Amino acid sequence: MNVKILGTGCANCRRLEGLVKEVASEAGLQLDIEKVTEIPAIMSYGIMHTPGLVIDGELKASGRVPARAEITEWLSPR
Amino acid sequence: MRAPSKPYATARAGGIPVSAGQAGADLPLDPKGTRQRWLGLKIAVAVALWVGAYGQLGRFAGWLTYDVFDLGRHTHLGSSVDFFVTDVPKIFLLLAGIIPVVSVIRSFIPPEKVRKVVAGKGELAGTVLAALLGTVTPFCSCSAVPMFIGFLESGLPLGVTFAFLIASPVVNEVALVMLAGLFGVKIALLYVGLGLVVAIVGGTVIGRLHLESQVEDYVYKIKMGEALTTHLTFEQRLADAVSYTKDILRRVFPWVLGGIVFGAAIHGYAPTAFVAHYAGRGNPLAVPMVVIIAIPLYSNAAGTIPIVQALIQKGLPMGTTLAFMMAITAISTPEMVILRKVIKPKLIAVFITVVTLAIIMIGYVFNAVL
Numbered sequence: 001m002n003v004k005i006l007g008t009g010c011a012n013c014r015r016l017e018g019l020v021k022e023v024a025s026e027a028g029l030q031l032d033i034e035k036v037t038e039i040p041a042i043m044s045y046g047i048m049h050t051p052g053l054v055i056d057g058e059l060k061a062s063g064r065v066p067a068r069a070e071i072t073e074w075l076s077p078r
Numbered sequence: 079m080r081a082p083s084k085p086y087a088t089a090r091a092g093g094i095p096v097s098a099g100q101a102g103a104d105l106p107l108d109p110k111g112t113r114q115r116w117l118g119l120k121i122a123v124a125v126a127l128w129v130g131a132y133g134q135l136g137r138f139a140g141w142l143t144y145d146v147f148d149l150g151r152h153t154h155l156g157s158s159v160d161f162f163v164t165d166v167p168k169i170f171l172l173l174a175g176i177i178p179v180v181s182v183i184r185s186f187i188p189p190e191k192v193r194k195v196v197a198g199k200g201e202l203a204g205t206v207l208a209a210l211l212g213t214v215t216p217f218c219s220c221s222a223v224p225m226f227i228g229f230l231e232s233g234l235p236l237g238v239t240f241a242f243l244i245a246s247p248v249v250n251e252v253a254l255v256m257l258a259g260l261f262g263v264k265i266a267l268l269y270v271g272l273g274l275v276v277a278i279v280g281g282t283v284i285g286r287l288h289l290e291s292q293v294e295d296y297v298y299k300i301k302m303g304e305a306l307t308t309h310l311t312f313e314q315r316l317a318d319a320v321s322y323t324k325d326i327l328r329r330v331f332p333w334v335l336g337g338i339v340f341g342a343a344i345h346g347y348a349p350t351a352f353v354a355h356y357a358g359r360g361n362p363l364a365v366p367m368v369v370i371i372a373i374p375l376y377s378n379a380a381g382t383i384p385i386v387q388a389l390i391q392k393g394l395p396m397g398t399t400l401a402f403m404m405a406i407t408a409i410s411t412p413e414m415v416i417l418r419k420v421i422k423p424k425l426i427a428v429f430i431t432v433v434t435l436a437i438i439m440i441g442y443v444f445n446a447v448l
Contacts, residue, residue, distance in 0.1 A: 046302050
């Protein structure tokens, strides 16, 4: 699974990254985590509010740090 | 301050994330109606605890200051401690009550939606609307640049974008709550009104100057994608609001403490006659003087309040004081450093000049009226 964290390095972006890593290691998932820090790249996802979370090319959340349960659900294999 | 605010914090903070956590997993077993009733009950309990704690604040502070610490009612130390135990818990309780409400409302107006709404309007209506929207949007150093670019990308004029950029840090619910808690609702509303005036006037003037060439070239080249608006349930909005509130309280706390220390220093060491002589009504240049002192200083609105309180006790007129507070929050070195990424130095200079002049004007008007 490819996960992108969109953000310029703010506190919430780091929190989101930590949360994703935690969920992944608890579930034993192998994630390909990518940090997108360049503004033009972040904005190509249409968001004006960081952090953003993109899972397999799909924007899941923007402007908020989603709850652990939400991240778990998004990352669970279907 | 712990005692009154804690039950509320526990009820809300402890309660809602759990229910949000169960939201996905228990869905088939737990019919939606039951979950909603639980949520309603939790909100009701949190509100009841909050109201109860708020009602007991005065009694708690008086008991702590005069019975536990046994301080005289009119001593210098007594009144300082009284401020600490009355106003600080009150401020934090108000913040804990207002921020969740504001953030739930705010979750319905994300900036991605805002830029679409504003883009359809004429320049004047757009400027007013952008300033109003700026008041409900928190200014975060990490979002300022994407917001600036996003606004321009949707074809909004520079002036409209600046109206938003001025209103966002100056007027916000934290400042509103603190001013209302310490000086009353009238002063708080006046501050909001004046903040809007500065944003609208500042935005309009910057728009008229046609400084589009002073925006960094790459800004106009960025193409934004179409955001897929993710639908949020009310539970999610509430859970976000609770975690956002905890985050704000945690971040505001050191600023308020710092502000109190600074305020106490003014209170204790700045001689009243000195302050009144240089910054009081007698000096016609007091307003520009305090504004120029305030510009390089940086604090969020919360941190300025205890300082503002001390200055008013020293005999500074309200207009001069609010101008000081506005100048601290509206223009700061860190914000200029961030904005430098998207705009050239000349436009930064124009921005500082326009906002400074607008604040000075408002300080004078306020002093004349009050």
